[in-house]
Amino acid sequence: MASQQPEHGTTAEPLAGAWPTNRRVRLGELLVRAGVIDEEHLAVALSEKAPRERLGTTVVRLGLASEEDVADAVATQLRLPRIDLLEERPDPEAVERVPARLAARHGVLPMRIDGDVLVLATAEPSNIAALDDVRMAAKVRTVRSVVATPSVLDQARRRVYSQDATQDLIDEFDDSSSADFDDELEVTETSQPVVRLVDSLLADAVNARASDIHLEPERDGLRVRLRIDGMLRERARVPRSMAAQVISRIKIQSRLDIAERRLPQDGRAMVRVEGMEVDLRVSTMPTLYGETVVIRLLPKGADRVEVNDLGLPSDVLERLLFAMDRPQGMVLVTGPTGSGKTTTLYAALEAVTRPTRNVLTLEDPVEYQLPGVNQTQVNPKIGLTFARGLRHVLRQDPDVVLVGEIRDAETAHLAVEASITGHLVLATLHTNDAASAIARLVDLGVDRFLVASSLLLVLAQRLARRNCERCSVAQVPDPQVLRRLGLEAGALPADARPSAGPGCRACEGSGVSGRLSLGEALSVSPEVRELILDGASESAIARRSRLEGMVTMREDAILRASAGIITFEEALRTTPEPSGDVARCPNCATAVADDHLVCPQCAHPLGTAHCSGCGRAVESAWTTCPWCRRTLTSASSAEQDAPDTAAGPETSVAAAAPQPID
Helix, strand or coil: CHHHCCCCCCCCCCCCCCCCCCCCCCHHHHHHHHCCCCHHHHHHHHHHCCCCCCHHHHHHHCCCCCHHHHHHHHHHHCCCCECCCCCCCCCHHHHHHCCHHHHHHHCEEEEEEECCEEEEEECCCCCHHHHHHHHHHHCCCEEEEEECCHHHHHHHHHHHHHHHHHHHHHHHCCCCCCCCCCCCCCCCCCCHHHHHHHHHHHHHHHHCCCCEEEEEEECCEEEEEEEECCEEEEEEEEEHHHHHHHHHHHHHHCCCCCCCCCCCEEEEEEEEECCEEEEEEEEEEEECCEEEEEEEEEECCCCCCCHHHCCCCHHHHHHHHHHHCCCCEEEEEECCCCCCHHHHHHHHHHHHCCCCCCEEEEECCCCCCCCCCEEEECEHHHCECHHHHHHHHHHHCCCEEEECCCCCHHHHHHHHHHHCCCCEEEEEECCCCCHHHHHHHHHCCCCHHHHHHHEEEEEEEEEEEEECCCCCEECCCCHHHHHHCCCCHHHCCCCCCCEECCCCCCCCCCCEEEEEEEEEEEECCHHHHHHHHCCCCHHHHHHHHHHCCCCCHHHHHHHHHHCCCCCHHHHHHHCCCCCCCEEECCCCCCEECCCCCECCCCCCECCCEEECCCCCECCCCCCECCCCCCECCCCCCEEECCCCCCCCCCECHHHHCCEEEC
């Protein structure tokens, strides 16, 4: 028994007289003694605890305490050090001594070996049996525990073991083979090195939160890159002798023709990575040195994003939820591929789903499983397209229909018609900004009066990388970047806190960690509806929406950068140039319309400048009236078409003109 081995240094000595020495210390007792929870909360946690769920996980899940509170209490009560796994990395020698499966089973991570002592990060240092198993597997005399939070510990363990496994498999492969990319290589289930390497690459990508894997053949091998937080990072290099086998293995998994290397191919597969089902969308393309492969990863077991976690501005989120609570109409979310459109719709849909609503979706593929929602995956190979599926979905008596993407004219017509016949239709569209979605629908052949009567809201969004909270420091913005954003260094608010991260272990040297949504919400008001019916341009519609309070993505990004959440470089990189320049009052900078005579905020005159001699309209750049030859001076030669109470009858042409801003 482990408790009968005094030389077993599983933990530091507990508090004198605090615990009996002949039994395992219970986590619940530790938390109660530390004051993190009381006896009543402990009873609730024990009754709600799921089978095989750790008590600490239950306490956190029920909101009785945070992970940090639990870890601090355990460390304090057992007099153990706390460890921050985002700052400290394990020694490879220690990792090699403990098998990955054993570390996963007990939720531990070996950190280092000091002589005959193994330092082990764990969330449950009182689990003597688990520590004893690790001690025997590592063949050390003593195990010393350091306390870590479960979620960070799990992420670190997955990352360390998956990266090491991938590199070990590459190193073990004999690179002496002269196999060429054009050789016909048979890859079967018995090709264990290749099978294990591909599985390891997939596991590494999932653990790193990658959205895509890029396998790119080069002259001397295969480069493996992962897209993490929207940016590609090189992860590994596979020897040339193994490259063709790796690509063939992936093509077999996704049911592609391994003999066809001259044409692009698309396929899909479902694999299981560490107990999690992951959908793969695979695309191949012939290049100079072989086939390049891009794999989109869609983990089925991934946590759904809550609507408040999207990072959208509060006014945008309010407009979105209001529109999605309407009984009929159309809500569009637009943006390029990978901008989080579907995730936003899922989160908002889950927030407004009720038992009284029948919600159906058409998706390609079904990325998340939503409770209470009937989800259908389109399959063009058997004729189940978005258009055909939408025709049949409307016969299922839906209240809400989510169309994964409007790709063609038929789908656009059906979606619009459904939205004006008593259904709420949610869809995504590829456009640059919110106003251009209207032009896109018209371009697909939808009549303007149908667009005007059906459309409720257009949300355009982008994903921007957050500054790493651990290494972010104050930064002086680049003046050139500010100018390209339409700003000057002195124009930043007094409370602006521009920041950037130089990079640390937590963000793997990138300076960023995670992403947030930048958005602009165009609500179709009666005035905007009239503009649509009149065939107004995108800029005119955008200008009207901005007058009604719409904040553009660029403006939203500048606000986030000023607050230090993202960098100004990220704001410039992710957001498009805003359309629909809005005139501003030259006195107080309030947004004003072309037909305003005075500023609604400060009553400054805004009317068209007229010649004081003949009364005809003149331009601010003119120095002489072309009709009466009167000299237009800056002070007295032109007058405003404005009420006399607002200003004197004569004023400067240049001063009177509203100033447009980007």
